Amino acid sequence: MLHNSLKIFGSYAHLMGRTFSRPDRWKEFFKCYIDEIYKLGVNSIPIVIIISLFIGAVIAIQMQLNIVSPLLPKYTVGVATREIILLEFSSTMLALILSGKVGSNIASEIGAMRVTEQIDALEIMGINSANYIILPKIAGMVTFMPVLVIFSMATGILGGYAIAVLTGIISISILTYGIQAFFNEFYIWYALFKSLFFAYIISSIASFYGYTVKGGSLQVGKASTNAVVVSSVMILLVDVIITQIMMG
Amino acid sequence: MIEIKHINKSFEGKQVLYDISAQFYEGKTNLIIGQSGSGKTVLVKSIVGLMRPESGEILYDGRNSMVMKTSQIKALRKEIGMLFQGSALFDSETVLGNVIFPLKMYTRDSYATCKKRAEFCLDRVNLHGVNDLYPSEISGGMQKRVAIARAIALNPKYLFCDEPNSGLDPKTSLVIDELLSDITHEYKMTTIINTHDMNSVLGIGENIIFIRKGHKEWVGTRDEITTCDNVALEDFVFATPLFKEVKHYLVEQGK
Ligand SMILES: Nc1ncnc2c1ncn2[C@@H]1O[C@H](COP(=O)(O)OP(=O)(O)OP(=O)(O)O)[C@@H](O)[C@H]1O
Ligand SMILES: [Mg+2]
Numbered sequence: 001m002l003h004n005s006l007k008i009f010g011s012y013a014h015l016m017g018r019t020f021s022r023p024d025r026w027k028e029f030f031k032c033y034i035d036e037i038y039k040l041g042v043n044s045i046p047i048v049i050i051i052s053l054f055i056g057a058v059i060a061i062q063m064q065l066n067i068v069s070p071l072l073p074k075y076t077v078g079v080a081t082r083e084i085i086l087l088e089f090s091s092t093m094l095a096l097i098l099s100g101k102v103g104s105n106i107a108s109e110i111g112a113m114r115v116t117e118q119i120d121a122l123e124i125m126g127i128n129s130a131n132y133i134i135l136p137k138i139a140g141m142v143t144f145m146p147v148l149v150i151f152s153m154a155t156g157i158l159g160g161y162a163i164a165v166l167t168g169i170i171s172i173s174i175l176t177y178g179i180q181a182f183f184n185e186f187y188i189w190y191a192l193f194k195s196l197f198f199a200y201i202i203s204s205i206a207s208f209y210g211y212t213v214k215g216g217s218l219q220v221g222k223a224s225t226n227a228v229v230v231s232s233v234m235i236l237l238v239d240v241i242i243t244q245i246m247m248g
Numbered sequence: 249m250i251e252i253k254h255i256n257k258s259f260e261g262k263q264v265l266y267d268i269s270a271q272f273y274e275g276k277t278n279l280i281i282g283q284s285g286s287g288k289t290v291l292v293k294s295i296v297g298l299m300r301p302e303s304g305e306i307l308y309d310g311r312n313s314m315v316m317k318t319s320q321i322k323a324l325r326k327e328i329g330m331l332f333q334g335s336a337l338f339d340s341e342t343v344l345g346n347v348i349f350p351l352k353m354y355t356r357d358s359y360a361t362c363k364k365r366a367e368f369c370l371d372r373v374n375l376h377g378v379n380d381l382y383p384s385e386i387s388g389g390m391q392k393r394v395a396i397a398r399a400i401a402l403n404p405k406y407l408f409c410d411e412p413n414s415g416l417d418p419k420t421s422l423v424i425d426e427l428l429s430d431i432t433h434e435y436k437m438t439t440i441i442n443t444h445d446m447n448s449v450l451g452i453g454e455n456i457i458f459i460r461k462g463h464k465e466w467v468g469t470r471d472e473i474t475t476c477d478n479v480a481l482e483d484f485v486f487a488t489p490l491f492k493e494v495k496h497y498l499v500e501q502g503k
Binding site for chain 1: 293296298321322323324325326328329330332333334336337338339349350352353354
């Protein structure tokens with residue numbers, strides 16, 4: 001088990017070594033990079049908005065229903081909703097959701113290229129296929145992830161507001177006060193910082209599982225499952241580590 | 249000319265190629281033939297360097313690719329074109345995009361120049377009016393031809409084809425065989441073709457290497473194949489009743 005994990009980590013490190021080298025053609029690299037930002041990032045905006053709106057709403061409802069203590073001021077609902085969204089939801093939970101969407105997309109795309117020999121075809125042309133295929137994906141994901149996080153924060157809080165406006169279970173003025181009270185800008189930087197690691201984890205692990213597919217379409221399916229499972233676990237692990245270091 | 253010496257290759261202890269030595273000549277269509285599973289694909293992938301044999305030498309006009317540095321391999325690869333068993337066209341690129349791809353990665357030429365060269369190659373394989381279609385929108389035979397066009401785009405010295413006419417109808421196969429034979433002679437390429445298609449063997453086999461269960465069993469030309477007395481080869485080439493009759497006819501003609 002340990003031996004196997006080390007072996008997998010070794011080949012992952014080797015692949016990353018090949019990935020992070022100078023592109024053969026910068027022009028081609030930038031073209032692929034823009035494509036990937038669009039494919040992986042921009043195309044994820046709708047799902048990020050929808051999920052964040054609903055989760056923001058649900059968090060606000062839960063806070064309102066569960067924080068019923070005479071010792072806590074009413075605006076605690078706003079503070080708690082904001083902190084949950086800023087600290088964990090818009091970075092970690094969002095990353096888990098994206099590992100499903102983006103991770104499986106990357107792994108199956110690269111896996112299909114492997115089994116149809118497109119990767120071999122690149123190699124035969126003397127192109128570093130890992131660099132050509134994987135680097136734009138990692139770069140695109142890492143640069144666009146913060147944008148997704150900001151979208152998620154904004155729409156999450158909007159979701160909370162929507163509940164106040166639509167149902168009236170929370171007073172809007174109290175919620176507004178709570179959301180602004182004791183605001184610490186560092187939390188936003190903290191979430192953005194974490195999200196960069198998550199973006200790297202999602203894109204590099206999915207690329208690894210796709211790139212190392214052996215066999216046929218059955219194995220491509222397995223690879224994309226593995227990519228999602230492994231990157232989810234790694235995201236949570238790294239979350240614990242970064243949280244301990246930065247907040248502890 | 250490509251010369252291989254004593255190539256051995258195995259996968260996790262299972263030996264696939266046994267001590268294979270052979271020569272592939274410039275300006276000739278060199279055929280590697282053998283049954284399904286005999287090791288043809290593994291042999292070709294070993295020669296081009298997509299797989300690494302455990303031992304042996306692979307000499308590209310005297311240059312041993314087994315001991316080359318990464319940068320030298322990269323330079324050598326620019327002289328190699330390859331046609332894969334499943335075409336291996338890039339799904340995300342159009343037909344024209346596929347053929348232009350090696351040009352834009354390796355030449356400093358303007359887009360217009362690259363496009364002209366790509367169109368010339370597509371014309372060379374008799375493909376017209378499909379430039380803007382994607383690989384999934386054209387037939388298997390057309391995909392093969394696009395793959396050939398892409399393989400010859402950089403004017404390679406060495407051309408490798410893994411089963412260029414598997415899955416094609418006899419007429420299209422013939423067109424592809426003739427095409428490969430023509431460009432080989434025209435550009436003095438060293439062409440290596442994997443096949444188990446007997447029409448190709450008898451049609452364009454100028455230097456035939458017969459592989460059986462990972463061993464080199466026989467070497468010769470298409471004329472020698474009809475008169476040879478190697479039992480395994482005869483069994484393989486003239487397996488069907490039709491080809492047995494063909495052999496009869498050829499032998500009688502020879503007399
Ligand atoms: N990557 C691999 N790992 C393990 N074994 C392999 C691998 N590639 C090929 N083999 C084995 O090597 C042998 C030769 O396979 P190869 O693909 O070269 O056959 P082939 O002559 O090209 O057959 P076909 O005409 O069907 O394409 C087979 O027994 C196959 O199981
Ligand atoms: Mg084969």
